[in-house]
Amino acid sequence: xxxxxxxxxxxxxxxxxxxxxxxxxxxxxxxVFVNGEELITLLCSPKALDYLAIGFLLxxxxxxxxxxxxxxxxxxxxxxxxxEALGTSSLVKELLGKRTLTTGCGKGTIFYNVVDSFQSKGxxxxxxxxxxxxxxxxxxxxxxxxxxxxxxxxxxxALSDGKEFLLFHEDVGRHNALDKMIGxxxxxEISLKDKIVLTxxxxxxxxxxxxxxxxxxxxxxxxxxxxxxxxxGETLGITVIGFARGGKMxxxxxxxxxxxxxxxRK
Numbered sequence: 001x002x003x004x005x006x007x008x009x010x011x012x013x014x015x016x017x018x019x020x021x022x023x024x025x026x027x028x029x030x031x032v033f034v035n036g037e038e039l040i041t042l043l044c045s046p047k048a049l050d051y052l053a054i055g056f057l058l059x060x061x062x063x064x065x066x067x068x069x070x071x072x073x074x075x076x077x078x079x080x081x082x083x084e085a086l087g088t089s090s091l092v093k094e095l096l097g098k099r100t101l102t103t104g105c106g107k108g109t110i111f112y113n114v115v116d117s118f119q120s121k122g123x124x125x126x127x128x129x130x131x132x133x134x135x136x137x138x139x140x141x142x143x144x145x146x147x148x149x150x151x152x153x154x155x156x157x158a159l160s161d162g163k164e165f166l167l168f169h170e171d172v173g174r175h176n177a178l179d180k181m182i183g184x185x186x187x188x189e190i191s192l193k194d195k196i197v198l199t200x201x202x203x204x205x206x207x208x209x210x211x212x213x214x215x216x217x218x219x220x221x222x223x224x225x226x227x228x229x230x231x232x233g234e235t236l237g238i239t240v241i242g243f244a245r246g247g248k249m250x251x252x253x254x255x256x257x258x259x260x261x262x263x264x265r266k
Contacts, residue, residue, distance in 0.1 A: 001046040001076050002026060003170075004151055025153035027172050031080040032056065045147070045154060045171040048180045049074050052171070053081045055183025059210045063087070066186070123237040125217040127194050129162045131249070131260050134196070134220055137162075138244040141198045142222065144168060148200065157181045158198040159190070166190065174201030178210050185214075192216045203229045203240060212236045218257060220244055225252055 004023040011020050028046040032039045032053045044052055050072060057063045063085055070084040137160055143149075145156040147170040155174035159167040159181050167190070169180035178199065185192055196218040197211055203225035209232065211219050218239040225233075225242045230252045233240035239254025251258050 001028070003045050003047050003147055023151050025147065025151045025172055029079050033080060033082045034062070034085055036082075042173075042176060044173060044176045046076065047171075048169055048184065049076070049081060051169070051180040051183035051187070052176055053083060053183070054186060055179030055181070057083070057085070058182055058186055059179055059213060061213070066189075122235070123193075123212065123215055123217050125193065125215075125237075125257070127162075127217065128257050128259050129196065129218065131251075131258050133162055134241070134258070135244060135247060135249060137165075137196070138198060138220060138222060138249075140165070141200075142245075145170060145200065155199065155201040157200075159185060159192070160196045160198060161194070162196055166195070174199060175206065175210070177201075178207060182210065182214055196220055199223075202226065203242060205229045205232055208232050208236075208238060208240070212238055218254070220249075 003026050005026055006021050007024050008019060008021055011018055026046055028044055029041050030044050030046070030049055030052070031041045042052065042056065053072070054069065063069060068085050068087050070086060072081055072083040074081045141156065141158055144165070147154045148156060154170045154172055155177050156168070156170045157174070157177035157180070158165045167181050167184050169177045169184070171177040171180060178197070181197070192214045195216060197216050197220065199207065199219065199221045200223065201221065202223045203219055203221050205226060205228040208219060208229040212232070216238070218241070220241045222245045223242060225240050230240055233253035237254065239257045240252040241249050242252060243250045
């Protein structure tokens with residue numbers, strides 16, 4: 001299924017109007033079924049749907065390891081995935097058929113107490129990353145966001161080792177893009193404990209908790225963090241970096257992981 005659709009529109013520019021054809025992003029309802037029961041409908045971009053569903057279950061704490069997954073099958077025509085899983089939380093039965101997740105606000109996610117939900121009691125990672133390397137990564141990240149450059153209607157997320165991109169996903173929802181990345185890393189058995197997540201969207205508390213649950217030490221955005229995400233970054237030991245653009249960035253928490261060599265400090 002295509003992630004974009006051509007539409008006709010009237011464009012007003014410089015005092016004149018013209019009828020043109022442009023591309024807009026596809027918004028796709030995608031329903032997740034677990035053990036034959038409807039769990040949730042995600043509004044997403046129709047790509048990497050298996051990664052999205054599995055990443056969502058991971059982020060919600062409904063699965064924990066690959067052996068929890070027995071099998072899964074995506075039906076793009078019907079907009080659904082059927083997942084057979086073992087050891088799913090009792091929360092599944094409580095939530096079956098009750099929630100629709102909207103694209104950008106994360107409504108419906110299962111965070112009763114975000115600090116208590118992070119079982120490993122914080123991230124203790126001694127890795128360091130060059131500030132200049134991170135700014136270069138963000139510059140490349142912006143250029144690699146093909147769907148955004150084409151439509152202006154998606155968020156992007158990437159996984160990096162500090163030098164190169166290992167995974168890259170785009171979606172109408174920033175939470176979805178992150179869950180796609182988490183799901184792919186999980187299935188491919190890529191460790192996240194020494195990696196960086198880059199995101200185009202706001203770093204909310206939910207975005208930070210998704211990263212924390214996978215023990216990702218650094219989250220980097222060209223947008224802003226919220227006050228709660230900064231507080232959680234301090235509590236959980238995550239480096240939170242925002243406004244990484246134009247050769248600048250704000251390091252809100254976890255500054256010890258950032259090496260400022262080659263960057264003028266005032």
